[in-house]
Amino acid sequence: MTFAAPTNLVPAQESTPAPEVASFNVKAGLAQMLKGGVIMDVINVEQALIAEAAGACAVMALERVPADIRKNGGVARMSDPRMIREIINAVSIPVMAKVRIGHIVEAQIIESLGVDYIDESEVLTPADESNHINKHDYKVPFVCGCKNL
Template identity: 50%
Template structure:
């Protein structure tokens, strides 16, 4: 991104990966690990180990308090999870709560998720992510304009989300929002260059990022989907629509044999264009 970290796509093994320049090499390596895959929400060391063993590219650490609402997790438990797994650990913080980010930054957290509207501390003012020089932020979106506003604030990953309760299995809102973002990107990509400035005003997004999105033909950040994704077919659907990966919520651990369910979801993401592989992943998957 101009003036921040530049994002350059290049093909590898059929996927598009992003090279983030202007970051320390260790951070770049961790970003490369989550360019595509499955990120699993966990609340303790045991769940984090299950997610890693199943093949998750990353875990999202959160501690729900009541009816899905969460606050800054216990820093000590983060350190325990960090020591227990070799994959990156993202920590969920409340929207706009920059002091939570400051505290966690001091104890070594480098990956933050600022996307949970149910736990927003300040829904009008998001964290200025550029102040956290070596950290990476994940933010949620439901439209192209919202995604680009979060990227301008410093988000390195956006997740297009719908209803965030996976246990209900309602993928409809997530599907609608993913299709909307992808449709708007295609519309922008085919737009005359002279129309881009007016379109950026229409969607209330920064002109430089709208222009960059038009040139890339996709978001200038890692793009995941979240909400209501509960079967291998759901996971493959998000991937075939153009997402880089998916988030799975804590509900996955409420099913019998969560390790096997996670492994099948991850296989579906890795083989999302292969109907035979998807059939194998779905065979005996159990109730959604």
Template identity: 55%
Template sequence: MAEDGVVTLYNNAAITDTKKNPVSIKVGLTQMLRGGAILEVSNTNQAKIAEEAGACCLVITEPNRQGISRMPDPALIKQIKRAVSIPIMSRSRIGHFVEAQILERVGVDYIDENEVLAIADEFNFINKHNFRCPFVCGCRNLGEALRRVREGAAMIRTQGDLSGTGNIVETVKNVRSVMGEIRILNNMDEDEVFAFSKKIAAPYDLVAQTKQMGRLPVVHFAAGGIVTPADAALMMQLGCDGVFVGSEVFDNCSDPYKRVRGIVEAVRHYNDPHVLVENSCGLEGEMAGLNVTEERMEQFGE
């Protein structure tokens, strides 16, 4: 990976200092989240429930997503920061480095350059080396993941369903794609890595590092459609380091704490069937609002 000191700023008036946090420190900060569940929240009450249930980090989002989705109101971020003691993450639009500058100034612990929001720049991602704050970026395959790492991402989020339906099929497909490409890479002869890196359009040095490590060189989480303890354990058993859980787990739920706590425990004990059974019991009624009915499927198909 490139050291931050050799990366130029956007301009001389940039409000960040590249010498504060080198890449190694940013990657170390994201390592603290391994083995945990990151919960998406949109108000103080949800944030407190998630913290009490054992979430390792919170993603703050706007409660109303109609129209153009942008970064959340800085006032909401400050309000939730005062209410909880766990790390805070917030989203910026892809390519919108000024939103990222604002989020960093507000004091978030991590910035998620997220495709769920509207895209600000169709061709360029944020140069994440220009920021002290660690960045999280999404991917759907290994090449995309390593391109984001080259741009400075300290955590990769394999993204699935973006519509909040609770459908995990896209997430499973994309996680298996990333893990499958890593297994193919691991079995390659050293001479074949050059051609493979060209095929997936990824930097050769990061491809070689991935082969050597047998995994992505940064923390790898899964996101999209993860709404039950079984979903979370599935992602962990497929090889992820943790999961993102959408705010839909709080919707139409009489006891959101129970649901969130069950997911957190499933991430921590994903190979223990006794814990998984215990945390999956009694959730059928809680999941009613997340069932994908024929009417909803027709709606998403339009």
């Protein structure tokens, strides 16, 4: 009996490399740059440009106010990726976006868009309250907003 190597496998040299991650010191240093500045919540490019012109140190891209979404019985999810990308392309200041607690795929999508910071946010409807995202798996630093200290 002879053995034939399978032809449908990807050769080892062409495999996808493991994702790169930034060191904790790099991520913490980037977040420190926001200290003392104003981060404005914006829902479109026009508001992002106004925030930038007014001196905001960063903008948080939101489709709608999460509290209003929940009040009306909806699920507050990450914002539309198209809207986030439009804001990124329009301003020169850092752009942040929120993801639901425990929603790894939302964080991967947001990171792939090129945001400067991710907020795993308790103001959005949690996907998994017990298991938060492992922030060390991402190149993009995470920030933390909260409802109550």
